[in-house]
Structures are given as structure tokens and as C-alpha cells.
Amino acid sequence: MSTIKVDTVQSTGGSTVALTGIMTAKYFVHYVQGTPAVNKSLNSSSVTDASTGHFTLNYTSAFDDANYGLNSGLGQNTDDADSDRGGHSIGFENGGTVNTTSAQLNYLYGASQGSASIDNDTISFHTLYGDLA
Amino acid sequence: MSTLKTNTLTGTTSAGSILVTGEGGSTTTNLQQGLAKAWISFNGGVSTPVAIDSFGTSTLTDNGTGDYSQTLTNAMGNANYVHSGSAGVNDGSGSAISLRNYGYNTARTQSTTVYNINNSYDNNNAINSYNVSIVHGDLA
Numbered sequence: 001m002s003t004i005k006v007d008t009v010q011s012t013g014g015s016t017v018a019l020t021g022i023m024t025a026k027y028f029v030h031y032v033q034g035t036p037a038v039n040k041s042l043n044s045s046s047v048t049d050a051s052t053g054h055f056t057l058n059y060t061s062a063f064d065d066a067n068y069g070l071n072s073g074l075g076q077n078t079d080d081a082d083s084d085r086g087g088h089s090i091g092f093e094n095g096g097t098v099n100t101t102s103a104q105l106n107y108l109y110g111a112s113q114g115s116a117s118i119d120n121d122t123i124s125f126h127t128l129y130g131d132l133a
Numbered sequence: 134m135s136t137l138k139t140n141t142l143t144g145t146t147s148a149g150s151i152l153v154t155g156e157g158g159s160t161t162t163n164l165q166q167g168l169a170k171a172w173i174s175f176n177g178g179v180s181t182p183v184a185i186d187s188f189g190t191s192t193l194t195d196n197g198t199g200d201y202s203q204t205l206t207n208a209m210g211n212a213n214y215v216h217s218g219s220a221g222v223n224d225g226s227g228s229a230i231s232l233r234n235y236g237y238n239t240a241r242t243q244s245t246t247v248y249n250i251n252n253s254y255d256n257n258n259a260i261n262s263y264n265v266s267i268v269h270g271d272l273a
Binding site: 002003004005006007008009010011012014015016017019022024025026028029030039040042043061062064071072073125126127131132133 | 134135137138139140141142143144145146150151152153154155156157158159160161162163164166167168169211213214215216217218219266267269270271
């Protein structure tokens, strides 16, 4: 067995190094929208609570372009009885801003045609993949 | 081009922290924090849901319709870790696919070793689904 101890890995030219088979997440956040509060994060400078069900993820290190990927999970923090746990959806806000340093998201609750923005008691998880600047 | 071959990478200042340069060359990101600590793809629509493929997970518990608990092989540092994913149902209904959701049931407690997944549609209908789930955060 061999162990390499190092603090920073760079290519010989000083830029990114190929880590074969590894694609790391460049951002994640555990966000409680009702408070609001960030419980755990990577590369998050803040989450801005814009209005009910609307919030903006802000990044410490920028992406190199706005074509990064979002993977989310969501749910109710409390009051999550079987009769009250369906119809949630979340994602980049339709018509909202997605740029290299931030993205607007919208949390909806309700049946598909009658969805309303919501923020009470909602926890959501967001992970971003792509290239950093 | 140079290639470094090793079985283990460890930080010198902090064993669990290594920075890698971002793709554009002007930022850095933490290698360990960016790594997925577990992932699983499973079919929740069979009588005993099992992993199709997985990493870092052990027991998958079926609590009821659209209600699952996933145990992690290695404990996380605290319960505030992230699990994100997607869900779907191949039931031939076509138009209903957009209603499938991936969420989590906090009527059950998320701990350092167990997290929970709910699948539902419309306002109040639990449903068994295929799920892909990815865990990020700090290991213990």
C-alpha cells in the first residue's frame, strides 16, 4: 500500500488535474426554508430568501458558465402525515436567473395544475455539478 | 503529462482535506467534501425492494407504500447531510410521470446512519417508485 500526503493537487502546468473516475460535487446545501437557515453546505456563500417559495443559491467560487446541473431532494420538515406529503416539486425557477455565481429556485406544493409556492417547514437539499471557473 | 499512482490520498495539514484546482484554473474546491459518500439505485415497486446498484449503503427498509429508509455503511459526521435524487414509475401511464416526486419523510428522523425517502404524486398519494439517491456531506 502507498499513501501520498498532500494539501493541494494540481497538474504540472498548475491547473486542474485529471482524477480519473471522479466527478465531485461543486456545491451542496442543506436548506431550511421556513427559518430560513443553512445547516450544511459546500461552496455556499448564502441562500437568499426572496419570497414565499422563492430563494436564491449564492456560490463562494463561481462556475465557468451557467450550464451546470442541479440535483435536488425535498420534503416537509414537520407535519408530514401520509395525507400531506405529495405534490412537492422544486427546481430552477421558470424565467428566473441562473448565472455563474447564483441561481433562483422555486419550491411548489400542490397538484400539478394548482401548485402554489410554499415555504413553511420545508427542508430541501441541492447539489450542483459542473466546471468551476 | 505525468501520472501519479497511489492507493490512498491524505491531506498533510488536515488528513481529511485536499484542495483541487477548479476546471477554469482560478478557484479551488475541496476534494473530500465534493465526493459522493453514498448512492443507490433501487426499485421500490417490488415486494422486497433491493438495490440495483449502490455504493456506501447497506440495509434498505420498506416502511410502506412509497416510504423507505436507507442505512449507510459509514456514519456521517452529523445528521445535517444532503441527499438528493430523483424518482420515477414505469407503469405505462405516460402522462403521470411528471407527477412523481422524490422527497423525504421527516416523520422519521434522519440520523448519521439512516435517511428517509418518500415517493408521492398529486396532493396525497404515496406510490412505490424507482429511486436514485446520492449522499453528500462529511463522514464521521
